[in-house]
Amino acid sequence: MFATYLGRELGKRRRQTAIIAIGLALAVALVMIVSAIAAGVRDAQTKALEAVYGVGTDITVTQAAAAPTDGDGGPRMQFDFGADAGTSADGSREIATTRLTPAIGSTAFDADAIRTAAGVDGVAAAAGGLTLQNLSFSGQLPDIQQRPEGGEQGFAPGQGPGFDVGGGADGSGGSSFGIESFTVGGVDVAQPTVGPLASTTVTDGRALEASDAGAEVAVVDADYATTADLAVGDTIEVGGTPLTIVGIAASTSTSGAGADAYIPLDTAQALAGLDDQVTTVYVQASSASLIDAIATGLKAALPDATVNTQAELASTVSGSLASASSLITSLGTWLSAIVLAAAFITAILFTVSGVTRRTREFGTLKAIGWRNSRIVGQVAGESLVTGLIGAVAGVVLGIVGIVVVNAISPTIAVGGQAAVGQQGQGGFPGGGGGGFPGGGGFPGGGSFAAASSSDVVLSASITPTVVLVAVGLALLGAVLAGVFGGWRAASLRPAAALRTVE
Amino acid sequence: MYELSGVTKTYRKGSSRVTAVAGIDLTIPDGQLVAIQGPTGGGKSTLLQLLGALERPDSGAVRLAGDDLAKASDGRLGRVRAETIGFVFQGFNLIPTLTARENVETALVPLGVPTQERRSRAEAALAQVGLADRAEHHPSELSGGQQQRVAIARALVKEPSVLLADEPTGNLDEGTRDEIIGLLEGLWRERGLTVVIVTHDSAVAARAERRLTLKDGRVSG
Numbered sequence: 001m002f003a004t005y006l007g008r009e010l011g012k013r014r015r016q017t018a019i020i021a022i023g024l025a026l027a028v029a030l031v032m033i034v035s036a037i038a039a040g041v042r043d044a045q046t047k048a049l050e051a052v053y054g055v056g057t058d059i060t061v062t063q064a065a066a067a068p069t070d071g072d073g074g075p076r077m078q079f080d081f082g083a084d085a086g087t088s089a090d091g092s093r094e095i096a097t098t099r100l101t102p103a104i105g106s107t108a109f110d111a112d113a114i115r116t117a118a119g120v121d122g123v124a125a126a127a128g129g130l131t132l133q134n135l136s137f138s139g140q141l142p143d144i145q146q147r148p149e150g151g152e153q154g155f156a157p158g159q160g161p162g163f164d165v166g167g168g169a170d171g172s173g174g175s176s177f178g179i180e181s182f183t184v185g186g187v188d189v190a191q192p193t194v195g196p197l198a199s200t201t202v203t204d205g206r207a208l209e210a211s212d213a214g215a216e217v218a219v220v221d222a223d224y225a226t227t228a229d230l231a232v233g234d235t236i237e238v239g240g241t242p243l244t245i246v247g248i249a250a251s252t253s254t255s256g257a258g259a260d261a262y263i264p265l266d267t268a269q270a271l272a273g274l275d276d277q278v279t280t281v282y283v284q285a286s287s288a289s290l291i292d293a294i295a296t297g298l299k300a301a302l303p304d305a306t307v308n309t310q311a312e313l314a315s316t317v318s319g320s321l322a323s324a325s326s327l328i329t330s331l332g333t334w335l336s337a338i339v340l341a342a343a344f345i346t347a348i349l350f351t352v353s354g355v356t357r358r359t360r361e362f363g364t365l366k367a368i369g370w371r372n373s374r375i376v377g378q379v380a381g382e383s384l385v386t387g388l389i390g391a392v393a394g395v396v397l398g399i400v401g402i403v404v405v406n407a408i409s410p411t412i413a414v415g416g417q418a419a420v421g422q423q424g425q426g427g428f429p430g431g432g433g434g435g436f437p438g439g440g441g442f443p444g445g446g447s448f449a450a451a452s453s454s455d456v457v458l459s460a461s462i463t464p465t466v467v468l469v470a471v472g473l474a475l476l477g478a479v480l481a482g483v484f485g486g487w488r489a490a491s492l493r494p495a496a497a498l499r500t501v502e
Numbered sequence: 503m504y505e506l507s508g509v510t511k512t513y514r515k516g517s518s519r520v521t522a523v524a525g526i527d528l529t530i531p532d533g534q535l536v537a538i539q540g541p542t543g544g545g546k547s548t549l550l551q552l553l554g555a556l557e558r559p560d561s562g563a564v565r566l567a568g569d570d571l572a573k574a575s576d577g578r579l580g581r582v583r584a585e586t587i588g589f590v591f592q593g594f595n596l597i598p599t600l601t602a603r604e605n606v607e608t609a610l611v612p613l614g615v616p617t618q619e620r621r622s623r624a625e626a627a628l629a630q631v632g633l634a635d636r637a638e639h640h641p642s643e644l645s646g647g648q649q650q651r652v653a654i655a656r657a658l659v660k661e662p663s664v665l666l667a668d669e670p671t672g673n674l675d676e677g678t679r680d681e682i683i684g685l686l687e688g689l690w691r692e693r694g695l696t697v698v699i700v701t702h703d704s705a706v707a708a709r710a711e712r713r714l715t716l717k718d719g720r721v722s723g
Contacts (some may be wrong), residue, residue: 001611008600012599136576363595364597365608366598367554367583368657369580370580370607370611371607371612372576374612493556
């Protein structure tokens with residue numbers, strides 16, 4: 001009788017059943033789609049962060065560059081040539097020189113910081129790194145001695161193999177020179193899992209090993225190797241010293257963070273004349289939960305240092321993804337809540353209204369001996385079945401919506417600075433007497449830093465949990481409606497119910 | 503047997519109170535066919551609801567087979583209605599979505615009668631009121647007289663000892679009225695039921711063993 005009665009009543013009030021079910025279905029679908037998109041954004045965020053993080057590195061320690069002194073004009077690249085430098089030929093001189101210095105924005109500091117960092121509670125490993133810029137200048141210069149006084153000659157740096165500068169005392173001379181620049185990462189070969197090498201994969205040759213300490217060997221970034229036409233077995237000149245390339249490594253980071261060449265830390269220190277100096281200390285925490293505590297400990301132990309945790313990095317790296325996630329979470333949650341509330345209220349009002357219209361019917365049933373609980377059960381059962389119809393329709397609608405979202409494949413630009421340390425600082429500032437005048441400058445950053453931007457395709461995923469939660473919400477709405485409707489039915493006195501005129 | 507003593511029932515109507523039943527003392531022996539007449543608002547339907555355990559009096563006692571319905575719990579009143587009393591209403595009060603048979607079966611649901619037995623008893627009750635061939639029809643497919651027959655079958659299928667009818671012929675034409683009152687009278691004689699009929703219709707009241715008049719909440723006759 002219960003099922004027959006229930007089925008007939010729902011069949012009779014198809015429109016009411018449909019309205020309640022559609023309301024609940026829309027709410028279920030919306031909750032599913034919003035949850036799936038939010039999960040997709042979180043996945044994208046995680047992927048983006050995985051690519052940017054140095055695997056195994058939880059915290060980086062760097063040191064801010066000292067403020068420039070008056071007249072210094074900040075860090076700048078300067079080549080000094082003696083009066084007799086180069087070889088003369090026809091009144092001009094062939095010169096070639098290389099500078100290996102801390103990358104702009106990086107500051108070398110005492111490697112004691114590694115030991116200090118390693119001594120902080122909770123630190124599992126600490127490794128030093130030296131981020132260097134190798135700048136080579138080679139070419140032909142006019143006979144400077146024949147130039148008139150006061151004619152400062154300026155030119156912007158370029159990346160081409162060379163460019164001519166008209167000039168010379170009588171205007172007949174000329175010069176041609178080239179500037180080559182690449183970044184060099186001095187890494188602790190004893191701890192390959194901590195630091196920038198951890199986010200690389202060797203594609204040819206081998207990785208740097210502990211036995212490479214002090215050796216004149218290098219692993220070259222795959223992209224740079226292609227650009228500079230380098231292969232395993234070739235040499236790469238770093239600070240004027242040719243190093244044998246033992247491996248080619250591809251960065252697993254999409255951020256572009258990394259160096260063009262990796263060499264043993266002690267070799268880098270020797271070549272740059274920065275004995276026992278580093279520009280970055282990479283710290284691995286023994287537990288993720290200790291990261292904040294370790295960062296605090298590091299700040300206390302190294303008061304002059306800049307300490308960056310992954311969380312801080314994440315907030316920077318996530319950029320638009322974080323914004324998108326936040327937007328979807330807040331907007332989606334509110335939208336879902338509003339639709340859910342509307343669906344619940346609709347279900348409750350329609351159910352109560354339906355019960356009110358059936359006052360005489362329930363009064364009759366009470367008169368012939370039906371208990372309140374049976375009548376409430378009947379109303380709740382009808383409501384629950386309506387909720388189930390809404391839930392099933394909602395799940396189907398939600399899946400369709402998610403499929404549509406995935407078919408559209410919206411992309412989110414992962415903006416922000418994938419930089420650890422002095423983000424976006426550096427670059428050659430230009431200006432300053434005698435250097436490269438003009439406002440140019442190499443874009444640069446701190447230690448293994450790079451501005452990054454990549455698109456992440458948003459993939460909304462359906463999880464059983466989301467489906468269950470959505471179905472649960474629909475049933476909750478139905479139960480709420482059933483409870484209100486049932487309460488209304490149960491509160492009817494049979495005599496009063498019988499007096500009601502239909 | 504019904505024994506009513508000092509039964510009073512008042513209702514709130516707006517800001518005033520209306521006394522529907524005012525201190526009635528009444529005894530109805532088992533197996534009696536009683537007709538209650540009286541002007542509209544005289545308290546007839548209220549008295550029927552008190553007899554039918556649908557209402558409790560404000561004061562006094564309504565004893566049915568020695569059981570005081572005035573002091574019984576809601577559950578007890580429900581059981582009395584389910585087991586002992588059958589109702590027939592002026593408006594038939596059938597559930598429109600259920601067939602004639604299913605409507606009759608609803609009276610057996612609170613008794614926990616198994617499905618098959620429920621079905622066969624409902625069909626037998628419908629046959630008794632001459633509607634065996636209309637068992638699977640919905641109320642909307644039946645005439646007023648047929649609907650009232652279904653309602654009578656629903657009231658009698660549980661084999662109650664009391665049948666209470668509130669204007670059972672009020673919505674019927676004259677021919678159908680005679681048909682229905684004849685049916686009720688036949689069932690009363692056949693089953694030895696206590697039947698109380700509230701009616702405005704003197705032709706119906708004339709068939710009763712005993713006629714009572716209710717006016718201003720008081721019984722006479």
